[in-house]
Amino acid sequence: MSAFIAVDWGTTNRRAYRIEDGKVVATERDDRGAASVAVGEYEAEVTGIRARLGDLPMLLAGMVGSNIGWRSVPYVAVPAGLAAVAGALDRIDDHTAIVPGLSYRDGLHADVMRGEEVQLLGAVAAGLVPPDALLCQPGTHCKWATVESGAIVRFTTAMTGELFALLRAHGVLSRQLGHRVEPGGAFLEGVTEGARRDLAASLFAIRARGVLGIADDAHAASFASGLLIGADIAARIERGATVHILADAALGALYASAIDALGGTARHIDSQAAFVAGITRIQDLAA
Amino acid sequence: MSAFIAVDWGTTNRRAYRIEDGKVVATERDDRGAASVAVGEYEAEVTGIRARLGDLPMLLAGMVGSNIGWRSVPYVAVPAGLAAVAGALDRIDDHTAIVPGLSYRDGLHADVMRGEEVQLLGAVAAGLVPPDALLCQPGTHCKWATVESGAIVRFTTAMTGELFALLRAHGVLSRQLGHRVEPGGAFLEGVTEGARRDLAASLFAIRARGVLGIADDAHAASFASGLLIGADIAARIERGATVHILADAALGALYASAIDALGGTARHIDSQAAFVAGITRIQDLAA
Numbered sequence: 121m122s123a124f125i126a127v128d129w130g131t132t133n134r135r136a137y138r139i140e141d142g143k144v145v146a147t148e149r150d151d152r153g154a155a156s157v158a159v160g161e162y163e164a165e166v167t168g169i170r171a172r173l174g175d176l177p178m179l180l181a182g183m184v185g186s187n188i189g190w191r192s193v194p195y196v197a198v199p200a201g202l203a204a205v206a207g208a209l210d211r212i213d214d215h216t217a218i219v220p221g222l223s224y225r226d227g228l229h230a231d232v233m234r235g236e237e238v239q240l241l242g243a244v245a246a247g248l249v250p251p252d253a254l255l256c257q258p259g260t261h262c263k264w265a266t267v268e269s270g271a272i273v274r275f276t277t278a279m280t281g282e283l284f285a286l287l288r289a290h291g292v293l294s295r296q297l298g299h300r301v302e303p304g305g306a307f308l309e310g311v312t313e314g315a316r317r318d319l320a321a322s323l324f325a326i327r328a329r330g331v332l333g334i335a336d337d338a339h340a341a342s343f344a345s346g347l348l349i350g351a352d353i354a355a356r357i358e359r360g361a362t363v364h365i366l367a368d369a370a371l372g373a374l375y376a377s378a379i380d381a382l383g384g385t386a387r388h389i390d391s392q393a394a395f396v397a398g399i400t401r402i403q404d405l406a407a
Numbered sequence: 408m409s410a411f412i413a414v415d416w417g418t419t420n421r422r423a424y425r426i427e428d429g430k431v432v433a434t435e436r437d438d439r440g441a442a443s444v445a446v447g448e449y450e451a452e453v454t455g456i457r458a459r460l461g462d463l464p465m466l467l468a469g470m471v472g473s474n475i476g477w478r479s480v481p482y483v484a485v486p487a488g489l490a491a492v493a494g495a496l497d498r499i500d501d502h503t504a505i506v507p508g509l510s511y512r513d514g515l516h517a518d519v520m521r522g523e524e525v526q527l528l529g530a531v532a533a534g535l536v537p538p539d540a541l542l543c544q545p546g547t548h549c550k551w552a553t554v555e556s557g558a559i560v561r562f563t564t565a566m567t568g569e570l571f572a573l574l575r576a577h578g579v580l581s582r583q584l585g586h587r588v589e590p591g592g593a594f595l596e597g598v599t600e601g602a603r604r605d606l607a608a609s610l611f612a613i614r615a616r617g618v619l620g621i622a623d624d625a626h627a628a629s630f631a632s633g634l635l636i637g638a639d640i641a642a643r644i645e646r647g648a649t650v651h652i653l654a655d656a657a658l659g660a661l662y663a664s665a666i667d668a669l670g671g672t673a674r675h676i677d678s679q680a681a682f683v684a685g686i687t688r689i690q691d692l693a694a
Contacts (some may be wrong), residue, residue: 195619223615223619225619225621228596228599228600228612228616229600229609229612230612230615230616230619230621230622231611231612231615232614232615232618232619261579261611262607276608277608277611277612277615278605278607278608278611279578279579279607279608279610279611280607282578282579283606283607283610285578286573286574286577286578287573289577290573290576290577291566291569291572291573292548292566292569309515312515313515313516316642317604317605317642318565318604318638318642319570319606319607319638320549320565320566320567320570320606320635320638320639320642321563321564321565321566321639321642322516323566323570324518324548324564324565324566325515325516325517325518325564327519328510328517328518328519328564329515329517331519332482332510332512332517332519334512334517335517348607351605351606351607352607352608355603355604355605355607355608
């Protein structure tokens, strides 16, 4: 029997799992993300997790391995599969290691991820997506990864969620964007407009439509969300593409309806199952 | 001899001119923009301007005619030339009037301007641009106007400057964008990247290039500015297009170099001369 503890240690939140033979037998979730933990506190945090979930080997993934985390772990350059990730673990001690993130570079363009690689590659390892696929992890920084023969060969991060949050909190549109984002007509109108890929102008039109009284501000947030998500998707897929989405239900449903509207097909993947499969495979490979 | 006072009354700043026979004979500029003046204070403000510049008829243009100004003046729908604008003045009393803004609507898309119409149409009236032309007024909300036979037939506002300001002040890129924007290599690299019209991803790449140490953060603001300006221009012009720019020297030079890089030709127009010509023509038409 193989038992270990996996921690998905993000910027804001942290989720820890006790995994036995590939199955989660205990879990905890809290807000002790890397942004809330000082460098000197990680050892005590890890001791605390072991006290609660068991004195077991431990793999830590995510922002814990960044310059705002415990220590900065070098990125593994793509193409990379789980074996490359497992081969580059940063060992803190003989039963604690940090999973490295991935980097991508193509001329001027560059990209990085930390933590998402476990879910993305885990989805492939678990057979939840085929070995050649396009995966999308929506969020503040939406990750799009192209997998070939089970390895991530390139990826793109779009700060779609962050742009929405900035516009909602600050600037000329903020007064109009306070309502909840809902799927439906206004969202899909935004998707169509977003596919024109002219964000700076399409965003100002939200203000103009409000000023002219030709759109109800109650729908402005949904339209703006559709606009940003539509622009993101339109830059990433051709008609007929299949996109494997790893997301919570609400955001996943928005991305799926936008992908559908732009001529693609969306498939929902269980992101927790993908994480558990990925981290278990890394643990097996590193053992 | 015709003498009058023209006020270009924006959100933040205000500029007043005493104009005689189409020439500026006195001017003043201050920060008593519409955002700083309460509704009940406009009468006293106008009395103050007359005390300094002369007891003359007065035309007020810009945000003074908005819901944050003296009173909200209905927009004139395009196509519209100076005669349509002059015919829709909002008369406060027999020697004081507010110039209306313009609105544009095309299906879902809508746009508005207040104040820029005087410069844009004035540039045509003064013969500074041909009667069929594409005009660009860069800024927080960059205005692009298509003029046919001397009238604005459609226009687009891109919140290019506002997006840059938001990203510089807040969010994940803010730490990288503190340097001055300079023309040159990094700006032009940004323009090229911006022409791909994939803002949300191109912006995140600024962070990735910083994290990976493959770009100096000293150039990040110039690159980001080029990115946003490049995306704006690429959405607006085809190769070979001529753009008439009304802007201050620094921002005008950035737009001109980006237009040049994207295969267009930029011509600089004296925006104050355009304003004076436009407002004088409105005064003549309304007399």
